[in-house]
Amino acid sequence: MPVARSVKEALGSSSMIRKMFEEGRILKEKYGDDNVFDFSIGNPDLDPPEIFHKTLLRLVTEDAAGSHGYMPNAGYPGVREAIARKVSREHGVAIDGQHIIMSVGAAGALNVILKAVLNPEDEVIVSRPYFMEYRSYIANHGGRLVEVEAEADFNLNLDAIRQALNEKTAAVLINSPHNPTGRVYPEKTIAELAGLLLRHGENTGRYPYLIADEPYRELTYDGVLTPPLLCAYPHSIVATSYSKNLSLPGERIGYVAVGPQNGDKEDLINALVYTTRILGYVNAPALMQRCVAELTELKAAVEVYAARRAAFKRVLDNAGLTYINPEGAFYIFCKVSSAASGSGIGDDIAFVETLKKHLILGVPGSGFGAPGWARFAYCVNEGVISRSQDAFKAACREFLK
Amino acid sequence: MPVARSVKEALGSSSMIRKMFEEGRILKEKYGDDNVFDFSIGNPDLDPPEIFHKTLLRLVTEDAAGSHGYMPNAGYPGVREAIARKVSREHGVAIDGQHIIMSVGAAGALNVILKAVLNPEDEVIVSRPYFMEYRSYIANHGGRLVEVEAEADFNLNLDAIRQALNEKTAAVLINSPHNPTGRVYPEKTIAELAGLLLRHGENTGRYPYLIADEPYRELTYDGVLTPPLLCAYPHSIVATSYSKNLSLPGERIGYVAVGPQNGDKEDLINALVYTTRILGYVNAPALMQRCVAELTELKAAVEVYAARRAAFKRVLDNAGLTYINPEGAFYIFCKVSSAASGSGIGDDIAFVETLKKHLILGVPGSGFGAPGWARFAYCVNEGVISRSQDAFKAACREFLK
Numbered sequence: 001m002p003v004a005r006s007v008k009e010a011l012g013s014s015s016m017i018r019k020m021f022e023e024g025r026i027l028k029e030k031y032g033d034d035n036v037f038d039f040s041i042g043n044p045d046l047d048p049p050e051i052f053h054k055t056l057l058r059l060v061t062e063d064a065a066g067s068h069g070y071m072p073n074a075g076y077p078g079v080r081e082a083i084a085r086k087v088s089r090e091h092g093v094a095i096d097g098q099h100i101i102m103s104v105g106a107a108g109a110l111n112v113i114l115k116a117v118l119n120p121e122d123e124v125i126v127s128r129p130y131f132m133e134y135r136s137y138i139a140n141h142g143g144r145l146v147e148v149e150a151e152a153d154f155n156l157n158l159d160a161i162r163q164a165l166n167e168k169t170a171a172v173l174i175n176s177p178h179n180p181t182g183r184v185y186p187e188k189t190i191a192e193l194a195g196l197l198l199r200h201g202e203n204t205g206r207y208p209y210l211i212a213d214e215p216y217r218e219l220t221y222d223g224v225l226t227p228p229l230l231c232a233y234p235h236s237i238v239a240t241s242y243s244k245n246l247s248l249p250g251e252r253i254g255y256v257a258v259g260p261q262n263g264d265k266e267d268l269i270n271a272l273v274y275t276t277r278i279l280g281y282v283n284a285p286a287l288m289q290r291c292v293a294e295l296t297e298l299k300a301a302v303e304v305y306a307a308r309r310a311a312f313k314r315v316l317d318n319a320g321l322t323y324i325n326p327e328g329a330f331y332i333f334c335k336v337s338s339a340a341s342g343s344g345i346g347d348d349i350a351f352v353e354t355l356k357k358h359l360i361l362g363v364p365g366s367g368f369g370a371p372g373w374a375r376f377a378y379c380v381n382e383g384v385i386s387r388s389q390d391a392f393k394a395a396c397r398e399f400l401k
Numbered sequence: 402m403p404v405a406r407s408v409k410e411a412l413g414s415s416s417m418i419r420k421m422f423e424e425g426r427i428l429k430e431k432y433g434d435d436n437v438f439d440f441s442i443g444n445p446d447l448d449p450p451e452i453f454h455k456t457l458l459r460l461v462t463e464d465a466a467g468s469h470g471y472m473p474n475a476g477y478p479g480v481r482e483a484i485a486r487k488v489s490r491e492h493g494v495a496i497d498g499q500h501i502i503m504s505v506g507a508a509g510a511l512n513v514i515l516k517a518v519l520n521p522e523d524e525v526i527v528s529r530p531y532f533m534e535y536r537s538y539i540a541n542h543g544g545r546l547v548e549v550e551a552e553a554d555f556n557l558n559l560d561a562i563r564q565a566l567n568e569k570t571a572a573v574l575i576n577s578p579h580n581p582t583g584r585v586y587p588e589k590t591i592a593e594l595a596g597l598l599l600r601h602g603e604n605t606g607r608y609p610y611l612i613a614d615e616p617y618r619e620l621t622y623d624g625v626l627t628p629p630l631l632c633a634y635p636h637s638i639v640a641t642s643y644s645k646n647l648s649l650p651g652e653r654i655g656y657v658a659v660g661p662q663n664g665d666k667e668d669l670i671n672a673l674v675y676t677t678r679i680l681g682y683v684n685a686p687a688l689m690q691r692c693v694a695e696l697t698e699l700k701a702a703v704e705v706y707a708a709r710r711a712a713f714k715r716v717l718d719n720a721g722l723t724y725i726n727p728e729g730a731f732y733i734f735c736k737v738s739s740a741a742s743g744s745g746i747g748d749d750i751a752f753v754e755t756l757k758k759h760l761i762l763g764v765p766g767s768g769f770g771a772p773g774w775a776r777f778a779y780c781v782n783e784g785v786i787s788r789s790q791d792a793f794k795a796a797c798r799e800f801l802k
Contacts, residue, residue: 003517003671005520007675010679011671011672011675018474018678025473043471045467045470047469065448066446070442070444104653104681104682107683116404116405140516247469247470249470249683250469250470250686250687250688251469251686252685252686268404270412271408271412277419278538279512279680280511280512280513285652287652288688
């Protein structure tokens with residue numbers, strides 16, 4: 001019994017995203033970096049902005065005494081205050097630093113939240129397709145993920161959510177801008193969801209949390225904006241990171257934000273601080289906390305991703321592939337068609353395998369609970385995108401024949 | 402039901418160490434930093450060594466492309482190789498980078514290990530007194546902590562461990578140099594423990610892991626050395642960090658090391674990489690990984706702590722207190738005597754409260770499962786230690802009267 005049974009089982013069905021990321025490394029070693037078109041993982045190739053570099057360099061040069069030591073588990077008080085001002089602006093609320101708990105990235109934030117709120121057998125509703133790690137995060141803390149169908153355009157299906165709600169529902173977990181579809185849930189949808197959850201709370205006495213995983217909040221296109229959430233529903237909790245907007249995924253820096261109107265706020269905040277500690281995070285990395293606190297005015301390089309999105313759409317258009325037009329994030333969700341498939345939906349795993357023969361790496365929709373689709377991450381150099389054109393065309397010809 | 406029941410219950414009995422740390426902050430604001438004698442927490446006041454600063458500054462100045470991005474979940478291959486060379490030297494083995502998984506501190510490492518190996522209801526044997534967070538770390542992953550008594554000198558009690566072993570025993574978790582007693586388990590004890598676990602494995606078919614939490618490995622005095630572990634028992638796993646030896650507790654950087662002789666090594670390593678990912682750590686912070694990999698030859702400032710230990714022993718001697726002579730780490734475990742107590746063992750919580758009136762902060766032994774004792778962390782300036790003399794004397798007079 002060398003490893004836990006649940007882990008042993010899971011090892012067999014490991015993350016398709018990470019699998020592709022690792023395969024990409026091997027292909028690049030074999031064929032050279034420039035000859036592999038790796039759209040597998042949301043690892044921004046953009047380096048962090050110059051002001052991040054300058055700020056980090058200044059902080060490291062100053063090297064204030066104790067600056068790598070422990071601080072309160074929730075983070076430096078000054079950092080929490082700075083983040084609270086940013087969150088207040090973004091979410092239409094007025095909160096102070098008490099409402100912010102610094103975290104080890106958004107994945108750390110989600111685990112801290114779920115550990116704090118889930119009782120055994122509690123349910124968390126998630127709209128499909130979704131980032132598959134959610135299933136593990138929820139199971140880590142004894143909860144159960146309940147999938148509901150999205151609308152055809154991948155907006156939230158409120159009827160499906162309503163039907164899934166019951167007395168075991170601890171939370172609805174949303175992700176907007178959405179991985180893998182690029183959908184941004186409109187303000188109207190959020191308002192209707194809030195109404196639905198409030199009515200459910202009034203009827204049952206249990207108000208589900210609305211947990212928002214939103215590392216892509218700033219990355220939106222064509223004038224679409226990610227609507228504020230904390231002002232929309234009192235029992236909402238935001239998990240986010242600087243992984244995507246500042247290209248810092250390896251540094252594991254993010255935070256949890258709690259709304260001001262939550263009646264049980266004090267218990268909730270104390271619980272989040274406690275779970276940060278006992279899950280072994282202890283605190284978010286010290287130096288990165290101080291760094292991001294100085295960069296709250298910084299905007300993500302949206303225009304760069306907008307150009308890449310346009311380039312990727314051209315590539316897919318020329319290859320005859322259809323897709324959901326991404327409103328945010330840096331993923332494009334592409335429909336897999338196959339001449340052999342009567343329904344017009346092809347086998348996404350076979351499609352991704354065909355692409356790989358042409359040195360294109362994407363992730364099958366099955367890796368997000370959506371067979372028949374494929375995800376491509378366009379957080380890579382525009383040159384890689386345009387150079388992939390011929391490979392895409394050839395792969396599609398081969399797959400469709 | 403705003404927070405999970407188990408969390409709600411735990412909030413009432415939160416960590417005595419962290420409570421003292423937070424109270425210390427408040428006392429210092431009121432009375433001034435110099436007038437509070439804060440021996441509550443293992444937060445080294447020594448700044449990291451100059452070479453750490455230089456290395457960090459160079460890495461940040463170079464700012465290589467992609468240096469804040471994702472890497473494999475286990476860490477940078479080159480970093481893992483560098484750490485493997487250090488671990489090979491320290492543990493009398495020859496391992497390569499595959500045996501190292503970089504972690505978010507030692508607390509992160511322990512959670513990653515426990516999640517990887519525990520089945521529901523599995524037991525982990527821990528010698529009392531112990532760092533109370535172990536209880537939460539084990540419970541996080543469905544396991545149960547089984548306490549066993551130590552010897553009178555706080556060495557491991559092998560008879561007690563033998564009696565606690567059964568078919569549900571997944572691991573024995575040790576911490577040497579030991580928090581809170583400063584004990585270093587001798588090589589002979591480790592060898593006997595290994596023999597005991599091997600015999601148990603032969604008899605039952607289940608070899609318990611020996612999990613070693615050893616952030617204080619390098620911090621030993623008077624020629625005592627922390628014996629190698631990976632060569633002593635094939636099923637051993639090391640969890641450690643740079644929090645204590647390089648004074649980086651806020652940066653959350655550490656690693657897991659797996660022995661070379663473990664028959665199920667591949668499964669175990671894959672499981673550790675997987676749990677690093679799904680627990681939401683994803684990877685150890687990127688910049689700090691690269692930094693510590695260049696500092697594997699660096700030694701901890703043992704001589705500074707040795708001088709502090711001597712100063713603290715003088716203070717306690719002069720106050721008439723008895724204690725365990727620390728062989729390692731930077732804690733001194735002090736016996737609480739009381740004239741009012743027939744057994745000669747006083748009430749540690751009352752003692753610590755009396756100390757607090759004299760602006761001395763320590764942690765009651767009850768916070769480690771050892772009533773009648775108190776822990777003082779001497780990772781503070783020697784001046785603070787010597788200036789605490791009068792306060793210690795006055796507090797002891799008051800407590801003993």
